[in-house]
Amino acid sequence: MSRESAFISIQNVEKYFGSFRAIDNVSMDIGHGEFFSLLGASGCGKTTLLRMLAGFENPSSGEIFIDGQPMSEVPPHMRPVNMVFQSYAIFPHLNVRDNIAYGLRKQKLPKAKRNEMVDEMLELIKLPDYGDRKANELSGGQRQRIALARALILRPKVLLLDEPLGALDKQLREQMQLELRQLQRTVGITFVFVTHDQEEALTLSDRIAVMAQGRVLQLDSPSGLYERPKSRDVASFIGTMNFFEGRVKQANGTGITVEAQGLGQVTVPASEGNWAKGDTVHLAMRPEKLALSDEEPETGMGRARGTLQNAAYLGERSHYFVKLDGLESPVAVSAQNRFDGELLASEGGDVWLSWRDSAAVILPAS
Amino acid sequence: MRVESYIRKPNRPLQLYAVIFLIVLYVPVLFLPLFSFNDSLYVRFPLEGFTTRWYIDLFQRDAVWNALWNSVRVGASVAVISTIFGIFAAKAITRYRLPGKGPIVSFIMLPLVVPLIIFGVALLVLLSQLGVPLSLYTVAIGHLIICLPFSIAVLIPRFEGFDASIEEASADLGENAWWTFWRVTLPMVGPGVLSSLMLTFTVSFDEFILAFFLTGTQPTLPMYIWGQLRFPQEFPSVLALSSLIIVTSFIIVFLGQWINSGATFAANKEKKA
Amino acid sequence: MSEQTLHSGIHPAEAQRRASWFGRLLYRSEAARGFSLLSPSLIFLLIAILIPFGILVVMSFWTAQGFGFDTNLTTHNYEQFFERPIYGALLSRSLWISGTVTICTVILCYPMAYYVAFHVHRNKMMWIVLMTLPFWTSYLLRVFAWKVVLGYEGVINSALISVGLIKEPLEFLLYSQEAVIITLAHAWAAFAILPIYVSLEKIDKSLLEAATDLGDGPVYRFFRVTLPLSLPGVISASLLIFIPTTGDYITPALLGGPDGAMIGNLIQKQFGPINNWPMGAALSIILMMVIAAISVIFILLTLFVRRRIS
Numbered sequence: 001m002s003r004e005s006a007f008i009s010i011q012n013v014e015k016y017f018g019s020f021r022a023i024d025n026v027s028m029d030i031g032h033g034e035f036f037s038l039l040g041a042s043g044c045g046k047t048t049l050l051r052m053l054a055g056f057e058n059p060s061s062g063e064i065f066i067d068g069q070p071m072s073e074v075p076p077h078m079r080p081v082n083m084v085f086q087s088y089a090i091f092p093h094l095n096v097r098d099n100i101a102y103g104l105r106k107q108k109l110p111k112a113k114r115n116e117m118v119d120e121m122l123e124l125i126k127l128p129d130y131g132d133r134k135a136n137e138l139s140g141g142q143r144q145r146i147a148l149a150r151a152l153i154l155r156p157k158v159l160l161l162d163e164p165l166g167a168l169d170k171q172l173r174e175q176m177q178l179e180l181r182q183l184q185r186t187v188g189i190t191f192v193f194v195t196h197d198q199e200e201a202l203t204l205s206d207r208i209a210v211m212a213q214g215r216v217l218q219l220d221s222p223s224g225l226y227e228r229p230k231s232r233d234v235a236s237f238i239g240t241m242n243f244f245e246g247r248v249k250q251a252n253g254t255g256i257t258v259e260a261q262g263l264g265q266v267t268v269p270a271s272e273g274n275w276a277k278g279d280t281v282h283l284a285m286r287p288e289k290l291a292l293s294d295e296e297p298e299t300g301m302g303r304a305r306g307t308l309q310n311a312a313y314l315g316e317r318s319h320y321f322v323k324l325d326g327l328e329s330p331v332a333v334s335a336q337n338r339f340d341g342e343l344l345a346s347e348g349g350d351v352w353l354s355w356r357d358s359a360a361v362i363l364p365a366s
Numbered sequence: 367m368r369v370e371s372y373i374r375k376p377n378r379p380l381q382l383y384a385v386i387f388l389i390v391l392y393v394p395v396l397f398l399p400l401f402s403f404n405d406s407l408y409v410r411f412p413l414e415g416f417t418t419r420w421y422i423d424l425f426q427r428d429a430v431w432n433a434l435w436n437s438v439r440v441g442a443s444v445a446v447i448s449t450i451f452g453i454f455a456a457k458a459i460t461r462y463r464l465p466g467k468g469p470i471v472s473f474i475m476l477p478l479v480v481p482l483i484i485f486g487v488a489l490l491v492l493l494s495q496l497g498v499p500l501s502l503y504t505v506a507i508g509h510l511i512i513c514l515p516f517s518i519a520v521l522i523p524r525f526e527g528f529d530a531s532i533e534e535a536s537a538d539l540g541e542n543a544w545w546t547f548w549r550v551t552l553p554m555v556g557p558g559v560l561s562s563l564m565l566t567f568t569v570s571f572d573e574f575i576l577a578f579f580l581t582g583t584q585p586t587l588p589m590y591i592w593g594q595l596r597f598p599q600e601f602p603s604v605l606a607l608s609s610l611i612i613v614t615s616f617i618i619v620f621l622g623q624w625i626n627s628g629a630t631f632a633a634n635k636e637k638k639a
Numbered sequence: 640m641s642e643q644t645l646h647s648g649i650h651p652a653e654a655q656r657r658a659s660w661f662g663r664l665l666y667r668s669e670a671a672r673g674f675s676l677l678s679p680s681l682i683f684l685l686i687a688i689l690i691p692f693g694i695l696v697v698m699s700f701w702t703a704q705g706f707g708f709d710t711n712l713t714t715h716n717y718e719q720f721f722e723r724p725i726y727g728a729l730l731s732r733s734l735w736i737s738g739t740v741t742i743c744t745v746i747l748c749y750p751m752a753y754y755v756a757f758h759v760h761r762n763k764m765m766w767i768v769l770m771t772l773p774f775w776t777s778y779l780l781r782v783f784a785w786k787v788v789l790g791y792e793g794v795i796n797s798a799l800i801s802v803g804l805i806k807e808p809l810e811f812l813l814y815s816q817e818a819v820i821i822t823l824a825h826a827w828a829a830f831a832i833l834p835i836y837v838s839l840e841k842i843d844k845s846l847l848e849a850a851t852d853l854g855d856g857p858v859y860r861f862f863r864v865t866l867p868l869s870l871p872g873v874i875s876a877s878l879l880i881f882i883p884t885t886g887d888y889i890t891p892a893l894l895g896g897p898d899g900a901m902i903g904n905l906i907q908k909q910f911g912p913i914n915n916w917p918m919g920a921a922l923s924i925i926l927m928m929v930i931a932a933i934s935v936i937f938i939l940l941t942l943f944v945r946r947r948i949s
Contacts, residue, residue, distance in 0.1 A: 376758065377758055380753070380758060381754065381758065383751070384750075384751055384754045387747070387751045388769060390825070391773055391825070392773060394781070394787075394825065395776065395780075395781060395784045397784060397787050397788055398780065398783070398784050398787065401787065408792055409792065409793060409794070410792045410793065410796075410797030411797040411798045411800075411801045412797075450679075451679045451680045451683065452680070454676040454677065454679060454680065455676065455679070455680040455681075458672075458673040458677040459677070461673075462669050462670070462672060462676075463669055463673070464670055464673045464677070465670060470677070473681075473684065473688075474680060474681070474684060476684075476688065477684075477688070478879075479882050479883065480883075480927070481882060481885060481886025481887070481903070481926070482883065482886070483886045483887075483888055483903050483907065484695075484886060484923050484926070485691070487695065487906060487910055487920065488688075488691035488692050488694070488695040488923070489691050490910060491691060491694050491695050491698055491916065491920060492690060492691040492694050495694055510683065510687070511684065514683070514684065518680065565775065568775055568776075569775070571777075572776060572777035572778065572779070572780070573778075574777065574778060574779040575778070575888075575889065579910065588779050588780075591779065591780075591783075592779065595893075604783075605787075608777075608780045608783060611776075611777060611780060612776050612777070612780055615775060615776040615777065616772060616776060619772060619775040619776070620768060620772060623768045624764075624768065627767065627768065
C-alpha cells in the first residue's frame with residue numbers, strides 16, 4: 001500500500017514504559033475501509049498500539065497520522081476515532097439510551113433528532129426495546145453491542161476494538177464475529193481490531209499484523225499468513241505447523257531441493273525465495289497438507305514411511321501423530337474422516353505420508 | 367442447604383464477646399445524654415428526676431452559639447477544601463503512573479499517625495515566628511492537615527472501585543477533562559465525595575488537640591467545653607452540650623459511612639456481575 | 640453513512656495550534672498531569688508539615704530568656720533532658736502506658752475483628768459502621784465521658800454506693816494510670832479493629848479449609864494459618880495506637896492526676912504556663928525520635944519473627 005492511499009499511517013513508532021520497550025520501531029499503513037487486526041499473545045504491544053491510536057498513550061518517538069493529520073498532539077477527545085473497550089466501559093450511572101447518546105452532547109442537536117439517531121442505532125445493534133434499561137441489567141453480549149453503538153453514532157473515521165469478544169462465551173462469540181463483519185461492511189468505517197485469538201483474526205480481517213515483543217513479525221492477508229508465513233514464530237502462532245530441520249541441496253530455476261530430517265529430499269517451487277546451496281533452513285508443513293494412507297502413495301508426490309503413534313477422533317476430522325525415523329517429535333496430520341467414521345490406519349501400524357511440492361514452506365533456521 | 371461452611375459455623379462465645387464489646391464501646395458515651403436529663407448538679411446515681419433545664423439554659427447562652435458558629439465555619443471550609451484537594455489527589459494516586467508514588471502517599475498519610483500535639487506545637491511555633499495572630503484561620507489550617515489524609519483515604523477506594531476505562535471512554539467519545547469530570551467521574555465517586563465532606567466536617571468539628579494550640583480569641587465548641595470543665599456548676603450544661611454534639615456527630619458520620627460503604631458494596635457487586 | 644465526520648468539532652491542526660506549551664506538556668507527560676492534580680494537597684502538606692518541623696528543630700536549640708528567646712544555638716535543652724530525671728521519667732511512663740494500651744487494645748479487638756470477618760454474613764457493613772462510629776465523635780467528649788464514669792462521685796462509685804456494695808467511693812478509679820489506660824484503650828479501639836479486620840478479610844477462606852483438611856483443629860489452624868496471615872494488620876494496628884497515644888495529653892490531663900501525667904502534658908505546659916518554648920520544642924523532637932526508633936525496632940522485630948516462622 002502506498003503512503004498516499006494510507007488512511008492510518010504509523011511511522012517508526014516506539015513506546016517505552018520506564019525502561020521497558022512496549023513498542024519497538026513499528027511502521028504500518030492501514031487503508032480506508034479496511035478491517036485490520038493486530039494479533040499477538042498478551043504483552044506483545046498490540047493493545048498499547050491501539051491505545052496510541054486512541055490517544056491514551058503517546059509514542060515515545062515516531063508519529064501516527066490519521067487521514068493525513070499528525071496525531072501526536074491531539075488529545076483523545078479531539079481525535080476522529082472511537083473505541084470499543086475490552087471491558088466495554090458502559091457508564092453504569094446512565095441508561096442504554098444515554099450511554100449511546102453520550103458523545104452527541106457537543107453537537108447540540110434538537111432532542112427529536114437525537115432520539116431518532118439513538119433509535120436508529122438501537123435498531124442497528126438489534127436491541128430496539130432496550131433504551132431504558134440500566135447498564136447493570138445487561139448481559140455481556142448486549143453491553144458489547146451498546147459499546148459499538150455508542151462509538152458508531154459519532155461516525156468516527158476509525159473504530160478501534162480492544163478484544164471486544166474476549167469476554168463472551170464461544171457460541172455468542174462466533175455469532176458476534178459474523179455480525180461485526182457485516183456491520184463493518186454496512187458502515188464502511190475502518191476497523192482496527194485487537195485480538196489474541198488467531199482464528200478470530202483470520203475470520204474477520206482483511207489484513208492482519210502479527211505482533212510479538214513490540215514488533216510486527218508479519219503483515220499480510222489471512223491466507224497469506226496461513227499459507228506463506230515468513231518466520232517460524234508466525235508459522236507456529238497461526239494454526240498448527242510441522243517443522244523439519246534441513247539443508248538446501250540444490251537451488252535453481254525449476255525448484256529448490258531440501259534434505260530434511262525425517263522426510264528425505266523435498267522439492268519446493270523456486271518461487272519460495274532466494275536460497276543457496278548449503279543454507280540451513282526449516283521446512284514447514286501444515287497438518288492438512290499431508291496425506292496419510294496405509295498403502296504406498298501414487299508417484300509424483302513426496303513421501304515418507306512411519307509408524308502411527310496415536311490418533312484423535314474429532315468428529316468431522318481426525319488428528320494423527322506419525323513417528324518418522326530420525327525425528328524426535330511425531331508429525332501431526334489432519335485428515336477428513338471417512339463416511340463410516342473409521343480411522344485411516346490403526347495405531348501402531350506402518351503408514352505412508354505423502355505431500356505435493358507446493359505443500360512445504362521454507363523458513364530461515366532459528 | 368447449609369449456608370455456612372465449616373470455617374464459618376456459628377461460634378456462640380465469640381458472638382457473646384462481640385455483643386459485650388459493642389456495649390462497652392457505647393455505654394460510657396451514652397452516660398452523657400443520660401445525666402444531661404438528670405435534675406441534679408451532680409453526676410451520680412441514683413438519678414433524681416427528668417429535666418430539660420440544662421438544655422434550655424444552653425440555648426440562652428450567646429457564648430455557646432458563637433462557639434457553635436465558629437466550629438461550623440471552620441468545619442465547613444475545611445470539609446470543602448480537603449474534599450476538593452482530596453478528589454484531585456485521589457485521582458492522581460489511583461490513575462497515574464507517578465515516580466515516587468509510594469513515598470508521596472506515605473507522606474500524605476503521615477498526619478494520621480504522628481501525635482497531633484507535635485503538629486500543634488510545630489504550627490504554633492511557625493505562626494508565632496511569622497507573627498501571624500492565632501484565629502479561626504489558623505485552626506482551619508491545622509484541621510486541614512488531618513482532614514486531607516482522611517479525605518484522600520475515603521476517596522481512593524471510590525476511584526479504585528470503577529474501571530479507568532470508563533473515564534477513557536468519555537474522552538474517546540469527545541469530552542475533554544472538564545466535561546468528563548462532571549459527566550462521569552463525579553457521578554461515579556459522588557458517594558465518596560459526600561462521605562468525605564461529612565467525615566471531614568465531623569473530624570474538624572470535634573477536633574480539640576490542634577485547636578487547643580491554635581485557637582485565638584474565638585473558641586471552637588470543643589474549646590468552649592474545655593473552658594467550662596473547670597467550673598463544677600457548669601457540669602450539667604456541659605453534659606447537655608456534649609450530648610448534642612455526640613448525637614449530631616453520630617448522625618452525620620453514620621450517614622456518611624452508610625453512603626460510602628453502600629456504594630462500595632454496590633461497586634463490588636457490579637464487579638462480580 | 641456519510642463521509643463527512645461529525646466527530647470532532649475542532650480540526651486537529653487547530654487544536655494543536657491552540658495548545659500552550661503547558662497544555663502540551665500536560666498532554667505528553669502522564670507524570671506532569673498526575674503531579675499537577677496532586678500539587679494542591681502536596682504543596683499544602685509540604686508547607687504545613689515540613690516548614691513548621693524545621694522551625695521546631697531550630698527552636699529546640701534556642702533557650703528561653705524571660706518572654707523572648709536567646710537564638711544562639713546550644714544543646715542546653717537536650718542536656719537538661721538528660722540531667723533532670725523528671726523528663727526521662729515522664730517519657731518512660733508515657734511509653735509504658737501507651738505500650739500497655741497497645742497490647743490490651745490489640746488483644747481485646749482481635750476477636751472482635753475476627754468475629755466480623757468470619758462469622759458475620761449479613762449486614763457486615765452495619766457491624767463495621769457500628770464499631771467505628773464512636774471513634775468519629777469528639778475525642779475530648781469520649782475522655783470526658785470516662786471522667787463521668789470513673790469520677791469520685793461518678794457513675795461507678797455512686798452506683799456501687801447506692802447498691803450498698805461499698806460505703807466510701809473507690810479513689811483509685813480516677814486520677815491514676817489505670818484510668819488513663821482504660822480510657823485510651825477504649826478511645827483507640829476502632830484504630831485496632833479496622834486494620835486487623837481488613838487483613839483477616841483478605842485471607843482466602845480456602846486456605847483455612849486446606850489447613851483443616853490437612854489435619855489441623857481450630858486452635859492449631861488459628862496459630863499456624865490465621866494469625867500469621869493477619870500479622871500485617873496486627874502490626875499496623877499496634878503502630879496506629881502506640882504512636883498517637885504516646886503523645887496524648889488530654890486523657891492524662893483529665894483523668895491521670897499527678898501519677899498519670901505523661902510527656903504530652905509536659906510539652907503542653909512548656910508552651911503554656913511554664914512558657915519555655917525551646918524546651919517544649921526539644922521535648923517534642925525527643926518524643927518523635929523515640930517513637931520513630933521504637934516503631935522501626937518493632938517493625939524489624941516482627942519481620943524477623945515472621946521470617947523465622949516461615
